[in-house]
Amino acid sequence: MRDLIRLLRLYAPYRRWIAGGIALGLVTVLANFGLLALSGWFLASAGVVGLAGIAAQNSFNFFTPAAGVRFFATVRVVARYAGRLVDHEATFRLLAGLRTDLYARLEPLAPLGLAADRGGDLLGRLVADVDRLGDFFLRVVAPFSIAAIGSVLMALVFAAFVPLGGVVLLAGLVAAGVALPVISLRLGRRPSGEAVGLQSAMRADLVDSVQGMAELLTYNAAPAMQARVEGASAALAARQGRLATIAGIGTGGNLLIANVTMAAMLVIGGRLVVAGRLAGPDLALLVLGALAAFEAVAPLAGAFQALGGMRDSARRVFEIMDRPVPVRDPACSPARPATLGLVLAGVRLRYPGQAGWALDGLDLAIAPGERVTVLGRSGAGKTSLVNVLLRFAAYQAGSVTLGGVALRDIRGDDVRSLFTLVSQQTQMFAGSVRDNLLIADPAADDAALWHALEIAQLADFVRAQPDGLETLVGEAGVRISGGEARRLTLARAALRDTPILILDEPTEGLDPLTEAAVRAAIAAIGIGRMVITITHRLAGIAEDDRVVVLAAGRVAEDGRFGALKRAGGAVTRLAALHDRLARL
Ligand SMILES: Nc1ncnc2c1ncn2[C@@H]1O[C@H](COP(=O)(O)OP(=O)(O)OP(=O)(O)O)[C@@H](O)[C@H]1O
Numbered sequence: 001m002r003d004l005i006r007l008l009r010l011y012a013p014y015r016r017w018i019a020g021g022i023a024l025g026l027v028t029v030l031a032n033f034g035l036l037a038l039s040g041w042f043l044a045s046a047g048v049v050g051l052a053g054i055a056a057q058n059s060f061n062f063f064t065p066a067a068g069v070r071f072f073a074t075v076r077v078v079a080r081y082a083g084r085l086v087d088h089e090a091t092f093r094l095l096a097g098l099r100t101d102l103y104a105r106l107e108p109l110a111p112l113g114l115a116a117d118r119g120g121d122l123l124g125r126l127v128a129d130v131d132r133l134g135d136f137f138l139r140v141v142a143p144f145s146i147a148a149i150g151s152v153l154m155a156l157v158f159a160a161f162v163p164l165g166g167v168v169l170l171a172g173l174v175a176a177g178v179a180l181p182v183i184s185l186r187l188g189r190r191p192s193g194e195a196v197g198l199q200s201a202m203r204a205d206l207v208d209s210v211q212g213m214a215e216l217l218t219y220n221a222a223p224a225m226q227a228r229v230e231g232a233s234a235a236l237a238a239r240q241g242r243l244a245t246i247a248g249i250g251t252g253g254n255l256l257i258a259n260v261t262m263a264a265m266l267v268i269g270g271r272l273v274v275a276g277r278l279a280g281p282d283l284a285l286l287v288l289g290a291l292a293a294f295e296a297v298a299p300l301a302g303a304f305q306a307l308g309g310m311r312d313s314a315r316r317v318f319e320i321m322d323r324p325v326p327v328r329d330p331a332c333s334p335a336r337p338a339t340l341g342l343v344l345a346g347v348r349l350r351y352p353g354q355a356g357w358a359l360d361g362l363d364l365a366i367a368p369g370e371r372v373t374v375l376g377r378s379g380a381g382k383t384s385l386v387n388v389l390l391r392f393a394a395y396q397a398g399s400v401t402l403g404g405v406a407l408r409d410i411r412g413d414d415v416r417s418l419f420t421l422v423s424q425q426t427q428m429f430a431g432s433v434r435d436n437l438l439i440a441d442p443a444a445d446d447a448a449l450w451h452a453l454e455i456a457q458l459a460d461f462v463r464a465q466p467d468g469l470e471t472l473v474g475e476a477g478v479r480i481s482g483g484e485a486r487r488l489t490l491a492r493a494a495l496r497d498t499p500i501l502i503l504d505e506p507t508e509g510l511d512p513l514t515e516a517a518v519r520a521a522i523a524a525i526g527i528g529r530m531v532i533t534i535t536h537r538l539a540g541i542a543e544d545d546r547v548v549v550l551a552a553g554r555v556a557e558d559g560r561f562g563a564l565k566r567a568g569g570a571v572t573r574l575a576a577l578h579d580r581l582a583r584l
Contacts, residue, residue: 003314004307007136010098017090018137024083025146028076029296033154035072037289038065044284087138095134102126102317108325108412112351112392118204119211125320128199129313132306139306143299147177150296158286162278164268165286169293172261176254177297181304184250191239191246192308198239200316202232243305250301258294265290326352327394333414337403340418340499340530342366342389346398349384349553358384359395360553368499371531373541373561375574376550382534385550386502389532391415420493423504428485433462434469436488440495448495455524456491457517458484483514490521500530507539515539538578547571 011018042065049060103126106114114122151173159166209216209225216222269286272278342365349359359381366372376382387393388400391412400407407415420440429436437449444452449469453459461484465471473480473488480488486506493501506522507515519540522531541547543562548555549570557569564571 001311003318004136004311006318007133007310007314008141011090011094011137011141013097014090014093017086017093018141021083021086021090021137022142022145022149024079024086025142026150027079028083029146029150030153031072031076031079032295033150033157033289033292035069035076036292037157037285038068038072040284040288041281042066042069044281048280087142091134091138094137095130098133098317099126099130102130102320105321105323108327108329109320109323112326112387113323119207121200121204122320123207124200124203125316128203129317132310132313133317135306136310139299140303140310143303147173147297147300151177151293154289154293154296158289161282161286162268162272165265168264168268169261169290172257172264172290173293173297176257176294177300180250180253180257181301184246184301185304185308188243188246188305189308191242192305193312195236195239195243196309196312198232198236202229202236205229205232247301247305250305254294254298254301258291261294262287262290327391327412329411329413330409333410334405336414336418337405339368340403341368342500342530343401344385344388344398345400347388347395347400348397349381349388349393349395351393357553359388362398362550362554364548364555364558366530366532368530369528370546371526372533372546372548374532374534374548374550375536375538375571377536380550381553382550383504384553386421386504386534389415389502390419390421418498419500419502420496420498421502421504422489422493422506424506424508428473428480428488430472430474432467432470432472433465433488436473437469437492437495440492444495449491452491452494455494456487456521458487458491461487483510483518486510486514486518487521490518490525494521494525498529500532501526503531503533505535506533507535507537538574 045060045065046062049056106122106126151170155166155170155173157166158169205225205228209222209229213222216225265286266283269278269283273280273283344362344364347359347362348357350357362381362385364385374382374385384393388395389407391407391410402410402415402418429439433453434449437452438444441448446469450459453462462468462471471480473485490506503522507518510518522533538561541561543560543565545561547557547559547561547564549557549564551570557564557567557571559567561571565575566572
């Protein structure tokens with residue numbers, strides 16, 4: 001319920017549209033009620049007058065009620081049309097606002113705050129759940145408001161004729177509009193909650209299986225995945241079938257209550273007509289008016305049922321919105337320092353929910369323009385160092401300064417504008433070579449793109465393609481080779497003129513020739529920048545290159561490669577292993 005109240009608050013900026021939509025919906029319902037009640041009265045009166053003889057026929061005013069019927073009929077059509085326009089406008093405005101708001105909350109969570117989420121599930125929250133919440137006004141708020149106000153007004157009209165009639169109508173409307181839907185809601189609560197869960201799991205499985213299709217086919221695991229999706233689909237269909245049965249019973253029950261109320265009105269009004277306390281045509285007004293009144297509560301069964309799914313969707317969307325961001329930004333950044341040396345002193349970083357420190361007292365200073373290779377075994381803290389530098393992770397102790405300014409005092413976006421990161425898993429976007437390059441610099445012209453491709457040693461390859469810069473790389477770069485994709489990410493890096501370049505395993509998994517090309521590209525891109533290269537391997541490290549070895553989250557060795565190789569530590573052991581492997 002708290003989530004739904006919060007959802008209601010999101011509509012505050014659109015309250016005029018909402019009030020307009022509800023008012024028009026109410027006018028539609030009341031016009032329908034007026035149309036049927038007046039038509040009933042008019043037809044019955046005309047019948048009575050017809051039997052009463054020529055004098056009565058001459059004195060009966062046919063024109064006013066006939067004009068009234070036309071009036072109600074016209075108002076009903078116009079109000080329904082205008083109501084739809086206003087309702088949808090309010091819905092689209094909320095949808096646009098909610099989706100951009102959710103995306104804006106998602107962005108600061110990435111990458112660490114979303115590490116445990118499945119891509120398909122996030123997509124479901126961003127698309128299906130937000131869509132469902134967009135219907136909250138159309139399917140819940142408007143029907144409830146219109147039913148509540150309309151029912152009271154119509155019962156008052158009835159009470160003006162026959163007080164008991166007003167009470168019976170209101171009771172019938174409450175039974176059909178509230179009691180019946182509440183019962184069906186209770187019956188539908190479990191299948192509806194299960195359906196939302198199944199739908200989201202199935203979506204996540206489908207996204208996984210499309211993304212990992214090659215892997216599934218290689219391991220012949222596609223049939224198992226297919227069976228899993230089919231199982232979820234069958235379970236979902238079963239829940240939806242149950243919900244449809246409940247909805248059908250609800251609709252039938254609604255019709256039954258409407259007819260019982262009509263019959264009750266006939267009995268109550270009929271007795272008064274017999275007693276001479278009610279005019280005959282008024283009885284037709286009450287009976288047909290009662291039937292029309294139920295139009296106001298007809299959407300409530302659907303509204304109650306939609307409420308269950310909406311509550312689940314609201315919970316899932318707000319869960320993302322409420323997630324604490326891994327790193328809090330200051331309101332604004334100080335001026336960019338003139339020189340950008342990096343100093344880390346006693347940095348300790350522990351990821352949420354983890355017992356151990358990923359960085360445990362890290363001391364490291366890197367001068368502007370310096371080139372450093374960071375070595376370390378798996379889990380030593382190399383990626384954590386990058387996470388701290390790019391302000392993806394908040395460290396708990398120690399200090400990090402960039403050009404003498406505390407990293408914590410600089411907004412994440414401003415910090416990241418000083419860095420270019422080329423990682424092993426750099427994302428290729430489905431699109432052309434040009435699209436993938438323009439991410440780094442949307443204003444770059446063709447000459448700049450070709451220059452970047454030359455630096456990355458990829459220009460010849462792109463030139464040889466029939467479509468040149470428009471060559472499609474496919475989803476995640478599947479239409480080009482791993483080495484080409486790596487050089488394309490380097491070309492992207494070459495376009496981005498930042499003072500610091502971080503390379504995470506830049507040559508991992510490449511053949512020797514491609515590796516040599518990539519190394520040449522890196523050397524060209526790194527000119528004039530601070531370059532931090534993270535690797536497990538010694539290949540390509542020169543004797544006088546600076547090497548930093550991380551172990552258990554702190555610096556274990558720091559010096560020139562040649563000196564460390566002779567020092568008898570981790571680099572010596574790694575170099576010996578490297579030599580042995582090279583000799584094999
Ligand atoms: N997002 C995370 N959440 C929780 N713990 C994490 C997370 N990322 C890393 N860790 C933990 O922090 C420690 C350091 O990991 P880190 O990724 O920095 O190592 P690494 O040196 O980059 O390893 P590799 O060479 O395998 O990439 C490890 O114990 C790891 O399990």
